[in-house]
Amino acid sequence: MSYIQNTDADRKEMRERIGISSFDEILEPIPERLRCAGALRLDEPLAEAGVAALFGELAGKNRPASRAASFLGGGIYDRHIPALVRYVTSRSEFYTSYTPYQAEVSQGTLQAIYEYQSLICRVTGMDVSNASMYDGATALAEAALMANAIAKGGKVLVPRALSPAYRAVLDCYTAARGIALEEIPYAKNGTLDLDRLSSALKEKTAAVILAQPNYFGLVEPSHELAALVHGAGSLLVACVDPVSCALLAPPGEYGADIAVGEGQSLGLPQSYGGPLLGFMAVKTEHVRRMPGRLISGTTDLDGKRGYVMTLQTREQHIRREKATSNICSNEALCALSAAVYLTALGEQGFREVAAQSYAKSHALYSMLAATKGCALPFGAGFFQEFVLQLPTDAAGFLKDAASKGVLGGIPLGAAFPELGRGALLVAVTEKRTKEEIELYRDLVAGKGAGR
Amino acid sequence: MSYIQNTDADRKEMRERIGISSFDEILEPIPERLRCAGALRLDEPLAEAGVAALFGELAGKNRPASRAASFLGGGIYDRHIPALVRYVTSRSEFYTSYTPYQAEVSQGTLQAIYEYQSLICRVTGMDVSNASMYDGATALAEAALMANAIAKGGKVLVPRALSPAYRAVLDCYTAARGIALEEIPYAKNGTLDLDRLSSALKEKTAAVILAQPNYFGLVEPSHELAALVHGAGSLLVACVDPVSCALLAPPGEYGADIAVGEGQSLGLPQSYGGPLLGFMAVKTEHVRRMPGRLISGTTDLDGKRGYVMTLQTREQHIRREKATSNICSNEALCALSAAVYLTALGEQGFREVAAQSYAKSHALYSMLAATKGCALPFGAGFFQEFVLQLPTDAAGFLKDAASKGVLGGIPLGAAFPELGRGALLVAVTEKRTKEEIELYRDLVAGKGAGR
């Protein structure tokens, strides 16, 4: 199925107007020998029904977590998504429009993103949010670059209990930029080793990264940590789960300089990990060093309120190599999803999501604490996920669980060998039911019922 | 989940303004003893996710024909439906609006329905189409009533080879109105017995109903039949499959007075038989006797083109008991689907649908003609479906076929006992593939391969 609308007759008229008799004349600037010899060797074209059938088949070869009892987390969560989010984001006024450069005919996108920025500020307690980054990991990497730029050099301290995927991206960016990373281990209880942090801070440190909750799901002592970091004259970059901010002190409360994180939890499907939504919010004083687009309220010629992109002199299309970042396209539609999500849930509902996730994860934790043959190394100071240690290799358990429709968690053994080959990261969101939680317990106890 | 937006505070303010202190004061006109004693005994309310889960489960208990190799027809067909139809009809500007009484803010619906009317005129070759009826069967019943009104009395002749469902509705309407129906049998070849028709026409006959193709899928000699009917001074009501009109002479070509039919084939899902789309188109001279809404082009105060509902003096809200029909709500959104469908398919594509249905059904017919142990009583003069006679009860065959994912046709034994208990109505649309057709043949031949 071709989407070209011109007919042969149209093309003929157009060639005539151009003054050529065959299309190839226009290709004159391309040396003949550089041109493709034959047609591209691709599969035969399909009609719409053929595309639907093929993709239905491909989709059918997947077993999506969203249909299972998924205890997978580690940054991407299986949550309830309101129909409102799908309704709004599938309106073509939003999804087929470009970046709102022509503000007069883009007020819809502009106001929606302005509201997104405001919502992120409220969730994080920060002063200014940008219009989105690619994902939580690159947002963190950009925050590290930004902090290094503000501090005019200096290493960046990164907790060991950070998502390995985030760490890999951070490594990649900081290596390219030539920034030194130093890892701070976790203490026995799984949270950041503050003694090691204190000693590391004695050298010139641009920034310290805080993961809140950390990769093990544990809540870090944010105020204490912030005091330490700021006491050493470094910047604090908080990488937070936005849903946790409904319960936990948000970065703004403990004075983080830059807050970043992954917004997938805010109404985005898991989508095999993309597209995601990186958010970044900063203290006002740092706004001109911030990467990414910013939408501002203003007025039009008649004094009417309207919205525009602002502080573009930070951006690549104006400042080029001196820009705060190279980012151009971002994740606007995902930011819209998050705005709709937060508005739909509202003050009560957003807290309810966090509170249920807390309650349900702690319910499972308590059940497992009473179950023989597994260990819970780090205690109950977690938000919605925790580390579970099985006596045997996690792979076997995961396989068994999968046969009962349970996705049992993310194995930690490869990235954190010190936790053993039986270690799993287990997330329990508000979407999990009592039966699913009990089934999980039963599986661990070795008596998994049929599902 | 409640969709009420007023808060307790809102309600309090409203009561104050009304001047009541409790809501029950407004209920004063309702005698206390007539009011419900307790709450309605219904299932507990569900949150959105609960609704999605429950309905997902209910839907999961169905095995939809659209996912099978469906050879079911008889008025409802399994066809390709363009994504365009879903896109347009799921825009809330169309689906959440009311009947376009306020023309100035309903030009979208009005123009779309005007285009629908025009498209139906082109497909049927008639002068004027209305804005839709409930379905093909009630459209046919209303046509019988209309013809009887135009002819000022007289019986209506109805072919035996008419859909039993249509016949039942027709019976119901004509009985209520007191119109005599007389059935005309089919001849040996399955088409209308013209001799019997001729003799029936000797008595005062308001109208003759032609089913084209007839229920057995056979093409009736429309021109000859029309000449007979008009020769006797009766009206001809043609009940046609719109897709067949891409190939066959449409009602306008043979001078039908009223054309009706089911528009489900024009982009509507099967939906267990509803909502459907009854269409009705007439000769200009009959327009003021026609039931249903009509949209007309006109101009506004500035001379700009626009659309309005017209000839409303035919309708119940003006003419009340003297109205041409009681119809009020119709199937506007389904008419919109048909308009989008016909526009998307276009001149070439619409013909292609009909031609492929013809070719594929005849391919199966030919295969079966060469297969032992089944009979094809009526020959190859059909459009896209035909009668197949199995030597045994059809039920067993259908069950076997179903186990291979094949829906083998509609059993005819109950409604047409003269065809035997092994008779099936077999439809083959453009959606059926070569493999499915061959599988069907194999099933009849008693060697159905696994699917």
Add this chain to the structure above:
Amino acid sequence: MTATVFEKSKPGRRGYRIPEADCAKGKIDLAGLRSAPPGLPEMGEQDIVRHYVELAAKNYHVDKGIYPLGSCTMKYNPLVNEEVARLEGFTGLHPAQNEADCQGALELMWRLERALAEITGMEAFTLQPAAGAHGELTGIMIARAYFLDRGEKRRIVLIPDSAHGTNPASVAICGFTPKTIQSNERGLIDPALLNREMTAETACLMLTLPNTLGLFEREIAEIVRIAHAKGALVYMDGANMNALLGIVRPGDIGIDIMHINLHKTFSTPHGGGGPGSGPVGVAKHLVDFLPVPRVTERKGAFALSTDGPKSIGRVHPYHGNFNVFVKAYAFIRSLGGPGLREVSENAILNANYLMARLKNSYDLKYPGPCMHEFVLSARNLKKYGIRATDVVKRLLDYGIHAPTVYFPLIVEEALMIEPVETESKETIDRFAEVMEKIAGEAETNPAMLHEAPVTTPVRRLDEAVAARCPDLCCPGDLE
């Protein structure tokens, strides 16, 4: 102005292609082929999308703002209902599939019937009718069959003068003679008058409850008694059921037959005029006359029964507007019993509040508490040369949809206003403010109201020309 698809057509364009045939496509070997192609438009997918997006933008709709059409119950259409109704397990069923393949659909229909029976207090329902008027017709057919069965010849159906036009029209199709009974000065049926009109010839009293003035018939018990005493049935047009959920069950007060509009009370969208769904419920003594097939349940297995020797037969070729049932049932399951009562309470509260705000700016012929809607009259503006039409056309300029006008017929210059339960107080306040403003403008600037609307895609349209020389079909030479 948007050109039509015929004007935009260009030969050779394709908006959609079906897959190439995988079998030989020979000649069409049939007699009586079409002599000339139909002349369908040819456009590409993109331009078709744009065509309809442009048209869509010219529509007012519930997702845009308040739609206070009296008698139409234009409430919010919940998104989840649309989503579940799109599941292929529902949309892909052929009506001739066997019952085993359709258990989910049959269960849904059965549960919906049961829920409607509980909500209305009626004994049983048919879901076949495709709309309210179709329900009326079905109900009157049932009444006809009932009297036929009893060997009674009754020819008259009494209908209040405030009734919707479909009532007399439905009655007439069934061969009954509608007879109008006048409302009293309070807008209600006068039992004494009714008693006089009610004879052995009367088959039915057909009333709307609350009536189209938004008033509950205070004397309903007496009214029903009078009808029943004369052997007549009472048919209730349940289009206004949005006022009664969990408050009054028609079955409990002696109603014999009623229909419900799922596309009003039960939140299914109107689709620009349809599809609707008008289930009909009956009291015990009329169950045998319901259309067939009916859904039956035995030990959790669902079946279709065509058994019904007294049944009127079929009013729909299959099971009715199934996809609409899905949405209505989703609504019922979202709300539950107390939630449905909240619907009516809020619909009533909104209406009374709005009436209280507007009764000084417009005439209110029938004061006192209204139910879910009320009827104002613009006759107080006649002295400025302003009619109800002018008021509502001006509303359009404020970006607000008009109420129903000139109905019910017994109110001069009627403005029939139904704010529905889903509108918030702010929205209703804004509506009231604009209505008050317009009443003021009628005095200070009547010319502006006559000119209105001026901000809409088109201005007032010439209906007279359209009726005289209707242009109902795009001429063929435009392609």
Add this chain to the structure above:
Amino acid sequence: MTATVFEKSKPGRRGYRIPEADCAKGKIDLAGLRSAPPGLPEMGEQDIVRHYVELAAKNYHVDKGIYPLGSCTMKYNPLVNEEVARLEGFTGLHPAQNEADCQGALELMWRLERALAEITGMEAFTLQPAAGAHGELTGIMIARAYFLDRGEKRRIVLIPDSAHGTNPASVAICGFTPKTIQSNERGLIDPALLNREMTAETACLMLTLPNTLGLFEREIAEIVRIAHAKGALVYMDGANMNALLGIVRPGDIGIDIMHINLHKTFSTPHGGGGPGSGPVGVAKHLVDFLPVPRVTERKGAFALSTDGPKSIGRVHPYHGNFNVFVKAYAFIRSLGGPGLREVSENAILNANYLMARLKNSYDLKYPGPCMHEFVLSARNLKKYGIRATDVVKRLLDYGIHAPTVYFPLIVEEALMIEPVETESKETIDRFAEVMEKIAGEAETNPAMLHEAPVTTPVRRLDEAVAARCPDLCCPGDLE
């Protein structure tokens, strides 16, 4: 003006509820709890729908009309792509699910990579980059790793002055020093100049093909030869690949690294600014440096390989913007090889036709056949006090979206126009007519152009105030 959700909020309203908890909800027993609630808005579902419907109506979008933004390839986004991308089998996968559960997703990614390799002639692709700029960064990281691996210290990346701003910005992040090379009077890279600039310090030449003037580098073979001769790599910004499908394969002409924008060439929607997807392709000698994990295939089974000792690592936490891949691959499968060539042919034809129509009304600095886009200059209107901005703002009043303005920087008062292949001749003719008309208005009525737009939801906005005192967050006291 639409009030914000914060202004519309009213305590107690709920737009969405999750199901009630089916387990005890105790106290939150954690240290460091939030001290004050965030202050999120509270609205009902209906009013949220209306809020966004109202906002939506203020947007221009592809489904409304031509979007001739140069360099942005705003082509039609096919509906079927959106439909298949919504399948739960795609949207519901967690990135940590094991490979067995994700065979369809892995197969799709593998096939897409293979298709991109065939289309571009590159050896292999990574799909991780989330946008074009991210792809550039990834590509330059690969170049960095390549030279590190070779033990070469090269610090310079040469970039033509016509390049997109992301090019120098991406280079800078990787610690390279971008160096601008001037275009010649034909808008192209001068091989002689390049030869002089190219040193042993040069890591890369980063060029755009066709360049941002819409011109094909005639001397590309020589350019590549010069770079390679000095041991430098050639990076191609493939944002303009819409001109080359089936016509030129970058891999065939010696390009070492390139990125592609799926959200341009491969029809995935821009979403108001994103998400995009910027796969990076490399020549054989650079495959080892691609990010991990990579999708591998063995006998129809697909796996993820993290094996890559020379790999730069990860630029995305998971696999990239997977849902965008689905749409892009659907586009490729819909069109096939010849269909893709038609895309480019029609994009080029449309551009040259439009250029032919407009070159007399506006200045054309670089004549000759263009590829898929061209750059006009409005400097001929300066004498009337009219700038490029005024021209495009006036376009908005005609209901048409503006072209890109003031880019590329080397054209004064640039109007960069890309009509794309999906626009019909009629649409392009209409665009041309309006552009001609505006050129006329510039002379006859410049004030009107300065005032424009006047028909849009807002008029020109005060950007200076926004930059001086940015209002980036809705104040908290509005609730």
